[in-house]
Amino acid sequence: GNSVTQMEGPVTLSEEAFLTINCTYTATGYPSLFWYVQYPGEGLQLLLKATKADDKGSNKGFEATYRKETTSFHLEKGSVQVSDSAVYFCALRWSNTGKLIFGQGTTLQVKP
């Protein structure tokens, strides 16, 4: 079946470090891919998205490239800030129903 796998957390980094959060997926067809961010006690916010192979989504310094050959959508940021501390979810949408399938989430902790 369709699924999303993220690297386990927590990921702990110092401010200004480089961030990578791995995400791989299993899906039939050509899913759309998303990264959502959840700050403590809040709902999810869309961070970025890509709808076809080789698309790069970017927002607020975060980037992810839709790699069909490796079925991956890794999240990267060149220099993290304390304010980036949150839980990050990778998700895919694979059908016209609009249903999203989420990974388990990766907690990022950025220390000053």
Next chain:
Amino acid sequence: DGGITQSPKYLFRKEGQNVTLSCEQNLNHDAMYWYRQDPGQGLRLIYYSQIVNDFQKGDIAEGYSVSREKKESFPLTVTSAQKNPTAFYLCASSTAAGQRTYEQYFGPGTRLTVT
């Protein structure tokens, strides 16, 4: 401002009681969704609705019920049949499913505690 509201933010109930969680959106979105989030886990889909007066079960619908009488409202009832109701519940909405570039917008969530 357009958005999704969920109320209340925290909800406490005794075991055996039904409880209804509110979700309202003013984004004019056709589709609405309910997810459940447990610690350390991703979101799991409970129910979704693509149009008024129609809804479908998600992956974990047992013990839950919904209605969609109005476009802007999609309340979720957690019944006494739900074995582990304590969780964080998130509502989302989107433009009509089938549009490849559409995205889901989420509400702030309701944390339900059943004792």
